[in-house]
Amino acid sequence: MARQWGMVVDLDRCTGCEACVVACHAENNIATVGEDQAARGRAMHWMRVERYWEGNFPNVRVTYRPVFCQQCGDAPCESVCPTYASYHNPEGLNAQIYNRCIGTRYCGNACPYNVRFFNFYNPVWDKPLNLQLNPDVSVRSVGIMEKCTFCIQRIKVAEFRAQAEKRPLKDEEFNPACVQSCPPKAMVFGDLDDPTSEVSRLAQSNRSTRLLEEVGTLPNVIYLRSVS
């Protein structure tokens, strides 16, 4: 059964607490790069909370916007990859096949959302921090691109379990790590092709927008505008 995994991010709920940021690091074996590398723009945050200031003191406002791979329907990163390392999986995800990646970084340039991250060095975990690594997720080596996968390892486990129990996958039976952790429930994950799912219900909201829609990437992440 074909699914179209998607996510709805309610900007009116997001509080910028960054629980999603650490959840993503913990789930996906994302390396910390240290101060020097971070200062050089090489920090890996598949999930980030963008913060924009508006106005000047005292009439100043902030908007938060969690940004991660938008799992585009027409993904610019896919067509530019010469080795098919970046490809569209049957469930509509922009998958990154780490083994195929040779590090042209073209996908990183083509991505309008800048949500692709490059391993400039081999990742290091000071022992025994390596014990925190999630065995379900491969550790990426130097010279390859990585990005948000919608926690594909969780998707696969849930699908296998449903298959083994001979039942359809239930809506919100599982969630990517960021969605799971989000305290104000700003993120909802699910099958956009299932009209009964929470995510497709929310996607119908009159507040729904997509990020950089004008670029034509057909993202599968829907943002619900903040009300005020």
Added chain:
Amino acid sequence: MAAHSPEKLNEDVLRPLVRTSWRFYLTGGILASIVLAALAAFIYQVYTGIGVSGLDRPVFWGFYITNFVFWIGISHAGTLISAILRLTDARWRRPVTRCAEAITVFALLIGGMFPIIHLGRPYLFFWLFPYPSERGIWPNFHSPLLWDAFAISTYLTGSSIFLYLPTIPDFALVRDKAQGWRKKFYGFLSLGWTGTPKQWHRLEMAMRIMAVVILPVAVSVHTIVSWDFAMAPVPMWHSTVFGPYFVAGAIFSGIAALIIAMAILRKAFHLEEYLTPFHFDKLGKLLLMMSLVWAYFIIAERLTVWYGNESPEMAVYWSTQQGRFTHLFWFMVICNLAVPFLILSIKQFRNTITGPVIASTTVVIGMWIERFLIIVPPLERKYLPYSWGTYRPSWVEITITAGTFAAMALLYMIFSKLVPIISVWEMKLGWQQEGEVPRAVASQAPLPQLAPRADLPAAGN
């Protein structure tokens, strides 16, 4: 003042092949050490990770791709110029074509290395080529990088053949003049050329076909290189003007490189008699024209962006007009437009050799900066302003960049030591067709010595 004579030509052209001064070894040694330093830097980079470069997120491409585009641009010096000149039968091309075509081949070799140098995992570069593999998967033909691979390999094959074919008779000439290992070496390279009418006819035919075929290839190569950028939805990359803009820029920088190369060869190998101010004047005019074409393109590109006034593009626009890259941008305009225009539009300056060489030098610098400004500012200011970044090259990138210039010079030096740098037979043919110099002094009745043409002033000004 020496008259043009085949004998002297033979001697002048062949002299560099056998006689080598200490200056050559010194220069070669310096260049080789720079190349070795670059090689060491590259090995260090492969060993440690490409993190030793200054690249970051979101500026995933920097000096390496700048060098790639720059050198592929320089490569248009030769084949394209020489093919155009051949097709239009510009007779003054004859002493120029070989120098130019050699630039093409070496610039392509150097430029073609950069997509590999810049890879995160350079040891897997061959995955870019379509070959059946155990992975059961072929490269993605949708990727402009694949088109690059096709275009560049076609161009490299074509221009190598284009360079080689007219050299065969000259190899035969060297073979006949040389002794020892050289005789064998050039004998091998000349393929046993004897100069029968059939050989000459086929060679000329082949060159005519090649000139026709190589032109669109050259145009396509830089168009496709431009598409590496224009195909990605990056502000100010995603532009239809990029194809012709890049091709024009390529020819522009190619001519500049050719003028510099010619000036150096002329001086180093005392070829004043063949590479005359006349040639520099002609190429100078061409450079001036390309400078104006380049200016036209940059205005076309900038004006449309400015008028369109879309936020993402304007962010990039302003970063080059009134931001971080302003100085670099205006320096580029001075290099590519102001200096060439001032020097080359004034006949007195153009007719010197120094003038065009100065203009060419600034153009080469300016065009390198242009490539840099095309690549880096848009990546620094790509859509979501939260993810904007900055790029600063590291010593590794600078060393490797310096290494490519040294490698170019070194390869060119070695080439000039191994191959007659002026196409001897084409020169002779030219003189014969111009009726300027008797193609050989007749045995019975000595022909009267003809004076050189007025527009071919003697060398050694």
Added chain:
Amino acid sequence: MERRDFLKISAVSGATAALDACGKPERQLVRFIPETDLIPGIAVWRPSVCVMCPAGCGTTVRVMEGEAEVTRHGQLGLIKMGLAKKIEGNPDHPVNHGKLCPRGQSSLQVTYHPDRIRHPLKRVGARGAGEFQEVSWEAGIQELVTRLSAMDSAPAGQGLLIVARPVRGQRRVLLENFAKALGAPPPIFYQFYEDALLRRANALSFGHAQLPTFDLAHSNYVLCFGADFLGTWNSPVAQNVAYGEMRQGRPNVRGRLVQIEPRMSATGANADQWIAAPPGSEGLIALALAQVMLAENLRPASAAGQAGALIEGWATGLKDATPEKVERKTGVPAATLRRLARELAANPPAVVIIGDAPLAQSNGLFNALAVNALNALLGSVEQPGGLTFTPAPPGMAAAQGLPAQPTSAYASLRARLGLSKPAPPSPPQLLLLDGANPVYALPDAGVKEAIAKIPFIASFGNFVDETSVFADLILPDHTPLESWMDDVPESGSLEAVASLAPPTMKPLHHTRAMPDVLLEAAQKLGGSVSKSLPWTSYEEMLRSTYAPLQKEKGSIQASSTEEFWSAARKQGGWWSSEVVAPGQRPPTVGAAARAVQEAQFAGSAEEFPFFFLPYESQQFLDGALANLPWLQEMPEVLSTVMWGSWVEINPATASRLGIEQGDLVEVSSARGSVRAPALIFPGIAPDMVAMPAGQGHEQYTRYATGRGANPFKILASVVEPETGSLAWAATRVRIARVGKGKLALFGGSLREWPREFEKR
């Protein structure tokens, strides 16, 4: 296959393996007997309790079989064991409802920290030199017992000083009883951002010496003074969960948030309206709002009850707090105040929150009381959508650790260390440290010297920090993942909660749980001590204290103690099934009414033109979490800074002083100065600078040592007079550019589409 062939093959492969091992040292390691009953590759989830902050969230830990390099009996080797892989919120827990903040999730790295203390240590070098030598547990505990018995003979055990990080539940009971049995004064539970003042205010206003719980999920209007309740304050996960519901959880109702503070916090950034008011003026503003409500008859004065009676002039309509008068003092327009008051009254249920900096003023108690009175006036106390108090689980007295008369731990600790006058009658002879780090987090001068003066120091902490580096004996505790855990959250839940969890994994290193060590020491000490702590293990102690809950109506229906125990372990605790009915406050105590107080600041406005705000950081709280790389690399949401400190400066101020982003700035108060790079921050008042707490550790693992600056170092000892709490937001400073600094910023532009050309 023939047997001989098999032997041949195995001989060959054995040889290959041996050859292989020569190259790679890790393959030469001994393999220990596996310590796991897990199925390889299959994850199990086990409950635990988060102790990264005092909120008391319930967690669930993903445990999988893995291979760890450990030392067992002095031998390095490999062992297959259950390893915690990820920490998430316990979905059933009433505080956090399956959610967890970034700090809680990072607690995984405490267990696997490379610089964790792996076995008991005894000091060998000079005090503070950090030179230790491994000792056996037996020797370590014996040493502690010997020292304690020596103490016992000192006058009434007064020489024992226990300083612990704030904990609740049986761990707290254990520490308190231990001290009591030895005749020592009660343990001091210290962290920099303490809550004594708010507890005191709530005790005065509502008869509850407890932190408030806000039922935001049902609020329609929230006015918040300074509290970063979505970031770090009180029970942030619970408040975030409720906030999400408040905004978009109800059909056709969207609660509004107004935040009043001079420096925009991560919470203020979410407000529908953000109002900058000078520091210390919060109480006055609250009174102005009350005044409007009273003057316009939006609410009757009597609604405020006891809380209102605590404010002078309440009964007569707060004539001195008219919006116009308050505008003159605070600069907040009278029209805004009127509008706010009307909106508050017109949008029930509405609630007012005060926390963080407004309480850390010399008039903090007044501010808190004024806000409490406003809440009472609004009728939001112990009402749905308002302010309420998490009930204590029945039969578990003192488990929430609520004192009858809340006093400031800061004041107690300073007094005990002889840093305030008068000096204590008997100086401490023996210091027991449990995770507290006063040398770093106590701002007074001379803390280091006072600590170093104590004859014997024992620490239970997992890391060598600025304080425990002075320890003579380190008896490293298990991490929460390796221990029996319990907690009784004080706020964040509308129902009574008692969290409980068995260890989720076997100890990685040669550590022991602090409660077990204390119990063992108590046994060894004998006498009254062993009588008051009769358990042989912490598990046993928990079992006995949790037993009464079996009879209570709650999340567990069990017929036997064993069944209850097993269910509680599996579920991660017990929680009552019903929200305790509102309005069951005990009669309030009489107290003198407070007149309007103005905040006093250390330093003159001429010499020190800026208010200084050392706020609790999103990553490190008061600095105890700075050792975790995930948090170090997590970009703070407003500044986007990673791995460092910074000084927030208003753009106009910065350009006036010629300071650019990233310039190194020296912030000086009368007490001293710190240096950090400047960060241009549009959301801060021009007469204020702010610094996040948490960095600037001199000694705290490889990830935190020598990184950034500690703003506590320049704080003057201004206190709130009634509670003795530190008024940490009452120091004034001056700033000067001293050079070029370095900022690791994750974010690029401050604004969505900045016009770079506009600047030029």
Added chain:
Amino acid sequence: MRAVYGLYPDPAAAERAMKRLRASGSTLGFDARHICLAASEPLDEFDLGWKDQKTPMPWLAALGGLIGGTSGYFLVSLTQRAYPLPTGNMPIVALWPTGIVVYEMTMLGAILTTFISLLVSARLPHWSKGVYDPAVSEGKILVGVVNPSQATHDELVKTLREAGAEEVKDFPSS
């Protein structure tokens, strides 16, 4: 291969020699195909056998281009179809990328065909087998007859010399 040849100082002399040889071919027992010529530059303007040269090279190049382009098309379409990776909403074999590869392969085909057809039709490489004299490099023009019969050798030498040869030699020189 044997030959007798003369070295001529200029094209006019070579033309004369050529004429004579053609005239005397029937008497001396060889025909036009046996006449050989070598020069250090093309001599299109003289009647030395250039004008009657014909070659299908342009057509071969076009054919080569066609083959190259076709194989380019099949390379792209067959391999992509053999491993059809999902591409989202995009076609597996798309027009533009295929077009570009086909274009480049067409050009490569034409280039390689031109090169190969040159080598084949000009009989290259032809190391040290052709009738040649290093003096050609000096500008001399070699005109001679390959595989002359022994009987007419002296006659040939005479003819070549009379045509103005500076030297008449045997090939291979003994």
